[in-house]
Amino acid sequence: MIVATLALIGVFVSTYLTLYKLGYIGTLQCAVGSCETVNTSRWATFLGLPVAAWGLGFYVVALALSFLAVQERYAHSRRMAVALAVLTGWGTLFSGWLTYLELFVIHAICIWCVTSACIVLVMFLISLADLRSFRAAT
Amino acid sequence: MAKDRLDAGRGRRAEVVKKSKATSKAPFYAALAIIGLVGVGALAYVASRPKNVATTVDTTRIAAGEAQGYLLGKPDAPVQVIEFADFECPACGQFATLAEPDIRKRLIEPGTISYRFYDYPLPMHKNTWQASNAAACADEQGKFWEMHDQLFNQQDQWNGQATSRPKSKFQEYAKALGLNENQWESCYDARKYQPRIKANEQMATKRGASQTPTFVIGNKMVGGAISYDHFKALVDSALVLAKSDTAKPRPSGDTSRSVPVPAKTPGGQ
Numbered sequence: 001m002i003v004a005t006l007a008l009i010g011v012f013v014s015t016y017l018t019l020y021k022l023g024y025i026g027t028l029q030c031a032v033g034s035c036e037t038v039n040t041s042r043w044a045t046f047l048g049l050p051v052a053a054w055g056l057g058f059y060v061v062a063l064a065l066s067f068l069a070v071q072e073r074y075a076h077s078r079r080m081a082v083a084l085a086v087l088t089g090w091g092t093l094f095s096g097w098l099t100y101l102e103l104f105v106i107h108a109i110c111i112w113c114v115t116s117a118c119i120v121l122v123m124f125l126i127s128l129a130d131l132r133s134f135r136a137a138t
Numbered sequence: 139m140a141k142d143r144l145d146a147g148r149g150r151r152a153e154v155v156k157k158s159k160a161t162s163k164a165p166f167y168a169a170l171a172i173i174g175l176v177g178v179g180a181l182a183y184v185a186s187r188p189k190n191v192a193t194t195v196d197t198t199r200i201a202a203g204e205a206q207g208y209l210l211g212k213p214d215a216p217v218q219v220i221e222f223a224d225f226e227c228p229a230c231g232q233f234a235t236l237a238e239p240d241i242r243k244r245l246i247e248p249g250t251i252s253y254r255f256y257d258y259p260l261p262m263h264k265n266t267w268q269a270s271n272a273a274a275c276a277d278e279q280g281k282f283w284e285m286h287d288q289l290f291n292q293q294d295q296w297n298g299q300a301t302s303r304p305k306s307k308f309q310e311y312a313k314a315l316g317l318n319e320n321q322w323e324s325c326y327d328a329r330k331y332q333p334r335i336k337a338n339e340q341m342a343t344k345r346g347a348s349q350t351p352t353f354v355i356g357n358k359m360v361g362g363a364i365s366y367d368h369f370k371a372l373v374d375s376a377l378v379l380a381k382s383d384t385a386k387p388r389p390s391g392d393t394s395r396s397v398p399v400p401a402k403t404p405g406g407q
Binding site: 009012016019106 | 163305
C-alpha cells in the first residue's frame with residue numbers, strides 16, 4: 001500500500017518534470033538547487049526521450065503492480081513481490097546514476113529529481129522487506 | 139460433527155479476515171484519491187501559470203578563476219581598450235550593433251587599438267550568465283567574437299523577457315557559426331568557464347565599473363553606450379599620451395574620468 005501511494009506521488013513528480021521538458025510549464029518551482037540547469041542538460045534525455053518521461057513510465061508500471069499486489073487475488077503472490085522488488089531495484093540503480101551525474105558531472109542539484117530518487121529508494125526498501133517476509137513465511 | 143464445526147469456524151474466521159481486510163483498505167483508497175486530486179490540481183495550476191517567468195541564478199558561490207578578457211586586434215597596439223559588458227544589457231547591445239562595427243573597421247583592423255571584452259554579468263539580467271557561458275564555450279573553438287555578435291544582434295530573442303530557457307537559442311547560434319555542437323554543448327552544460335566569467339566580473343567591480351558597458355580607453359574610463367565619435371575622441375587623446383610616452387592623466391571636458399592603468403597591459407589582471 002505504501003509502495004502504491006509512493007508510486008502515485010512519483011507519477012505526479014515525473015509528470016511535472018515531463019511537462020516542463022515538453023514546454024508546457026514555463027519554469028520549475030525550485031526552492032533548493034538549480035532544477036533548470038539539471039533539466040536542460042544533455043543528461044536530461046535518455047534514448048531520445050526525456051529522463052522524466054522514463055520516470056513517469058516507471059512509476060505508472062510500479063503503481064499498477066503495487067496496486068494489484070494489494071488486491072485479494074495477488075496478495076499472496078510471491079511473483080508479484082519479486083517483480084516489484086526487481087522493478088524498484090532497477091529504478092534505484094537508475095536514480096543513483098542520475099544523482100551521481102547531478103553531483104559530480106553537472107554540479108547542480110534538482111530537488112524534484114532528488115525527491116524522486118528518495119521515493120524510489122523507499123519503494124525499493126519496502127518491496128525488499130515485503131519479499132523477505134515471503135521468504136520467512138515459506 | 140466436530141470436523142463440521144471446525145470447518146464452519148474456519149469459514150467464519152476467513153470471512154472476518156476478509157471483512158477486516160476490506161475495511162482496512164478504505165484509508166488506502168482514500169489516500170490514493172486525495173493524492174490524486176491534489177496532484178492533478180497542482181499540475182493543472184502550474185500548467186496554467188504564465189510561461190517565461192525568469193529564474194534567479196545564484197552566482198555568489200562560484201569560485202573565481204583568473205580574469206581573462208577576449209582579445210580583438212593586435213595585443214601590442216598603441217592604445218589598449220577594455221570593455222566591461224553584460225550580454226543582456228540593452229545599452230551594451232546598442233553599442234555593439236551601432237558603434238562597434240565602425241570601431242572594428244577603423245580602429246582595430248588598422249592596429250590603432252587592441253580591444254578586450256570582459257564579462258560583467260549584472261544580477262538583474264537573468265540569462266546573462268548563460269550568455270557569457272555560451273560565448274566562452276564558443277571562444278574554446280576560436281569563435282568568441284562571432285558568438286558575441288550573434289548574442290548582441292539577437293538579444294531580444296534570448297533575454298530574460300523572451301525566455302527562461304535560452305539554451306536552445308544559443309544552440310542555434312552555435313550551429314549557425316559552424317561550431318562543433320557536441321563540444322560546445324558539453325562545455326555549456328558543464329559551465330566550464332564559470333570561474334573565468336566570475337573573475338572577469340570581479341575585475342570589473344575592482345576597476346570601479348559602475349554600469350554596463352564601461353570602457354577603459356588608455357587612462358580614461360567612460361560608461362554608457364557611447365557613439366563612435368566619442369569613442370574615437372578618447373582613443374585620439376590616449377594615442378597622444380601613448381606617443382608622448384607619458385601616462386599622466388590629462389584633464390578632460392567629457393564625461394569620462396581618468397583611471398590609473400598600467401601601461402599597455404590592462405588585461406589579464
